[in-house]
Amino acid sequence: MDGSDRLRLLERAVTASTNSISITDPSQPDSPLVYVNPAFERTTGYPAEEVLGRNCRFLQGEDRDQTGLGELRAAVREGRHCTVVLRNYRKDETLFYNELSVYPVRDENDRVTNFVGVQNDITERLRTEEALREIRRAERRRIARDLHDIVIQDLSGALQSLRLIHLQFKSSGAELDFTEELEALGRASSGLRSAVYDLRHEKERPFVESVESLVELNRQATPEREVRLVVEEKFPGGLSGGESVELLRVLQEALTNARRHSRARNVEVRLRTEDGDIFVEVSDDGRGFDIASVRAGVGLSAMRERAEGLGGTFAVYGRPGEGTRVVVSIPPENDTPAPRRL
Numbered sequence: 001m002d003g004s005d006r007l008r009l010l011e012r013a014v015t016a017s018t019n020s021i022s023i024t025d026p027s028q029p030d031s032p033l034v035y036v037n038p039a040f041e042r043t044t045g046y047p048a049e050e051v052l053g054r055n056c057r058f059l060q061g062e063d064r065d066q067t068g069l070g071e072l073r074a075a076v077r078e079g080r081h082c083t084v085v086l087r088n089y090r091k092d093e094t095l096f097y098n099e100l101s102v103y104p105v106r107d108e109n110d111r112v113t114n115f116v117g118v119q120n121d122i123t124e125r126l127r128t129e130e131a132l133r134e135i136r137r138a139e140r141r142r143i144a145r146d147l148h149d150i151v152i153q154d155l156s157g158a159l160q161s162l163r164l165i166h167l168q169f170k171s172s173g174a175e176l177d178f179t180e181e182l183e184a185l186g187r188a189s190s191g192l193r194s195a196v197y198d199l200r201h202e203k204e205r206p207f208v209e210s211v212e213s214l215v216e217l218n219r220q221a222t223p224e225r226e227v228r229l230v231v232e233e234k235f236p237g238g239l240s241g242g243e244s245v246e247l248l249r250v251l252q253e254a255l256t257n258a259r260r261h262s263r264a265r266n267v268e269v270r271l272r273t274e275d276g277d278i279f280v281e282v283s284d285d286g287r288g289f290d291i292a293s294v295r296a297g298v299g300l301s302a303m304r305e306r307a308e309g310l311g312g313t314f315a316v317y318g319r320p321g322e323g324t325r326v327v328v329s330i331p332p333e334n335d336t337p338a339p340r341r342l
């Protein structure tokens with residue numbers, strides 16, 4: 001293929017691309033656009049002739065106070081690649097979320113001659129994520145309401161009757177003692193109340209605080225077991241609402257398994273980071289198990305799905321008699337800004 005054939009092929013490829021592509025010339029005053037492909041025209045609603053010769057910032061309209069812009073300016077200044085999410089406005093003034101990647105193009109002397117921008121309209125994706133978050137919030141509210149209005153009410157009623165019966169038996173001198181059962185029911189009732197509280201406040205609370213209260217609930221449920229929480233120094237204070245909820249579910253499942261199946265004396269929850277990745281681990285010194293013969297009922301596949309849903313990994317280590325360790329790791333959060341309500 002000779003030079004002109006190659007050029008024609010490249011031009012056809014860029015023209016046919018469904019991603020919108022733009023090219024700027026930083027050697028001209030205010031780095032104007034010198035090329036936009038048809039997908040750019042479709043996404044923004046601006047025909048090429050109206051945008052060539054202008055700096056692409058016009059897509060931001062008056063909305064200039066955006067976190068991604070600082071990173072974008074620095075990348076352009078230093079001649080390096082970056083990806084940011086910006087709020088942009090089409091010609092008809094409707095908002096769209098633009099995931100913009102900018103790449104420098106260098107000549108044979110390593111001088112930056114142009115920048116190529118690849119724009120990806122992620123409005124639909126953010127809208128779907130927001131809808132999913134709203135569904136999760138509604139589901140948590142419903143579970144909290146059912147637990148509160150039905151389960152806790154029934155439990156409190158039964159607890160009161162049992163207390164009364166207990167008193168009557170005692171005063172009649174019968175040899176029946178419900179003290180332990182009453183205490184266990186009392187613990188279950190207060191545990192449920194805290195769980196309802198957590199369900200209602202899960203999103204607003206920092207992840208580490210939610211883990212603390214989850215660990216505390218597990219301590220109350222099994223006072224005979226030592227449940228330790230270790231938060232290593234570099235562990236991030238806040239995770240996104242979605243990540244936080246999913247990781248809490250995995251932790252809850254792992255702690256329930258430890259409680260029901262491990263017969264451990266000690267359980268440790270450890271939150272740590274390694275090379276930027278976030279690690280959440282639950283280990284115990286219980287009887288362990290043979291992973292190959294483990295029953296499906298212990299929620300391993302659900303935990304794996306949650307971890308993988310966050311782009312992370314899930315692993316279980318253990319052998320009969322040697323305790324169990326459950327490890328979830330997820331990559332660091334990207335810097336996509338929290339979407340506004342669309």
Ligand SMILES: Cc1cc2nc3c(=O)[nH]c(=O)nc-3n(C[C@H](O)[C@H](O)[C@H](O)COP(=O)(O)O)c2cc1C
Pocket residue numbers: 022023024055056057058059060069072073076086087088098100102103115116117118119
């Ligand atoms: C190749 C390239 C493509 C760009 N595409 C867009 C875009 O689609 N939308 C946008 O708001 N800004 C875009 N920009 C960013 C603006 O041109 C500008 O760099 C940014 O607003 C920060 O600079 P300023 O503070 O001078 O406005 C692009 C920049 C480059 C280099």
